Every structure is written in structure tokens, then in C-alpha cells.
Amino acid sequence: MEAVLAGFTDGAAQAAAAGRPIRIxxxxxxxxxxxxxxxxxELAVRFRDVGVVGFDIAGAEAGFPPTRHLDAFEYLQRENFHFTIHAGEAFGLPSIWQAIQWCGADRLGHGVRIVDDITGDVLGRLAAYVRDKRIPLELCPSSNVQTGAAPSIAEHPIGLLRDLRFRATVNTDNRLMSGTSMSREMALLVEAFGYGWSELQWFTINAMKSAFIPFDERLAIINEIIKPAYAKLL
Incomplete structure (x- = not known):
């Protein structure tokens, strides 16, 4: 952990010196x-002030419910620390419900199966709760297609979830396994849904609103970097 964080610190310093600052x-x-x-x-909390901003749990959903790790989640909550739980990709609504209501997840890794609780534009109780609480969905279009959670990019629920104003964000999941990047994921959505810069800005701002960094930093990045950059494109 010390080696990884030292590498990030060095990389950020080099980027800043080159006039292209990054926040990791x-x-x-x-x-x-x-x-x-x-x-x-406990390791995440130990390094919280030197670069670690949150905790995540991933891996197979079926047969391995997040409630098996309830002690860790309760510890994180007592420490006022952020965490996200992969839920609602390979398994359905019960996985999402447990992640939120039993474990207290701040964000949902994937969460794509929340559409199982939506009929047309009518939201079930769980879907309504997720939307109303503004719980971020870490949607990963290419990965979701590869794992069978969505039949294709064009049929990915991200289109519906955006239309219904969920806190939808665009992510890569595993860039190596999916052979992708953020630019590629955005381009695929443009091709599939006809999105323009305004829609991509919406996804980008959603992501920054949901980042596990202090509020004032999020606000500064949105107002001083994201919006001005998109304004030039729009």
C-alpha cells in the first residue's frame, strides 16, 4: 500500500509539473x-489521510452475499468511512437490497439489475428508494455486456436509467479484461444512444458528485474543470 501510494504521489507531482494536474x-x-x-x-482506514478514499468489495455475487462481511461494513460506518459494494450485476434485486439496507453501501458497483424493479416508467419500492436517495450506480456498459448483465450496448439499461434520472455514472470496470477505456465507453454510448456533449457532461458531473473525496474538492472540480471544459465543446 505504501509503495502504491508513493507511486501515485510521484505521478501526480509529475503531471502537475507538466501543467496537467490529476487527483487520485x-x-x-x-x-x-x-x-x-x-x-x-482496517488497512483502508489506516491510510485514509494519505490517499485511500474508500473501500470496495467485489467478486462473485451468487452464493457470497455481502452480509457475510457485515462486521467490516459496520466497522467502516463507525469510522465514518466511505464504501461501495459490487451488487446487482450477476445477481438481482436481493443483492442490491442487502448491499444498501443491510450493509449501508454509499454506492452500488454496477447495480444494473435495478431495472428488474422497473416496469415501463413505474418504479418499484427498491428502485424508487435508490433513485430518491441518489445512490450512485457504477454502470460499466462493456463489462455488463461481457458478463451477460445486458444483451448489448444499445439495449443496456443505462439509457432507461438516465431517462428516469437515476444517479447513473459511466465506468470501465476492468480495463484490461474488457479492453476498454473511459473514452471508449463514452463513444459506445454516443453511438448507441445518440448522446451529445450535454449527456456526457451529465454523466461526468454525476460521477464527480459521487466521488469519495471532500465536498469542497468535488465542487471545485465540477465548477472549475468539468463545466468549463464541456462549455468549450458545447
Whole structure:
């Protein structure tokens, strides 16, 4: 962890010196099928003031519910620390419900299966709760297609979730496994849904609103970097 954070510090310094500053926040990830979530949660909190901004749990959903790691989540809540839970990709609504209502997730990794609780434009109780609470959905179009959570980019629920004003964000998931990048994911959405710069700005601002960094930093990045950059394109 010390080596990773030192590398990020060096890289950020080099970027700033080149006139292209970057802000890096690190998540530490535990795996659902392993029994080290408490240890990793404690490690995340230990490094919270030097670059680690949150905790994540990933891996197979079916057979490995997030409630198995409840001790880690309760510890993180007592420490006032942010965490996200991969839920609602390979498994459905029960996984999302447990992640939010039992474990207290700040964000949902994927969460794409929340559409199972939507009929047309009518939201079920869980979907309405997720939307009304502005719980961010870390949607990963290419990865969701590859895992079978969505039949294609054009049929990905991100279109519906955006129309219904969920806190939808665009992500890559595993860039190596999916052979993708943020630019590619955005381009795929442009091609599939006809999005323009205003829609991409909406996704980008959603992401920054949901970042695990202090509010004043999020606001500054939105108002001083994101909006001015998109204004030039718009």
C-alpha cells in the first residue's frame, strides 16, 4: 500500500509539473469469497489521510452475499468511512437490497439489475428508494455486456436509467479484461444512444458528485474543470 501510494504521489507531482494536474483517490478492494474483508477495511482506514478514499468489495455475487462481511461494513460506518459494494450485476434485486439496507453501501458497483424493479416508467419500492436517495450506480456498459448483465450496448439499461434520472455514472470496470477505456465507453454510448456533449457532461458531473473525496474538492472540480471544459465543446 505504501509503495502504491508513493507511486501515485510521484505521478501526480509529475503531471502537475507538466501543467496537467490529476487527483487520485484509491479504493481498497476485498473479495466476497475470501475472509479478509475486516483486515482490508482496517488497512483502508489506516491510510485514509494519505490517499485511500474508500473501500470496495467485489467478486462473485451468487452464493457470497455481502452480509457475510457485515462486521467490516459496520466497522467502516463507525469510522465514518466511505464504501461501495459490487451488487446487482450477476445477481438481482436481493443483492442490491442487502448491499444498501443491510450493509449501508454509499454506492452500488454496477447495480444494473435495478431495472428488474422497473416496469415501463413505474418504479418499484427498491428502485424508487435508490433513485430518491441518489445512490450512485457504477454502470460499466462493456463489462455488463461481457458478463451477460445486458444483451448489448444499445439495449443496456443505462439509457432507461438516465431517462428516469437515476444517479447513473459511466465506468470501465476492468480495463484490461474488457479492453476498454473511459473514452471508449463514452463513444459506445454516443453511438448507441445518440448522446451529445450535454449527456456526457451529465454523466461526468454525476460521477464527480459521487466521488469519495471532500465536498469542497468535488465542487471545485465540477465548477472549475468539468463545466468549463464541456462549455468549450458545447
Amino acid at each position: 483517490g484509491t479504493l481498497l478492494t476485498a473479495m466476497r469469497h475470501a475472509a479478509r474483508s475486516q483486515e482490508i477495511a
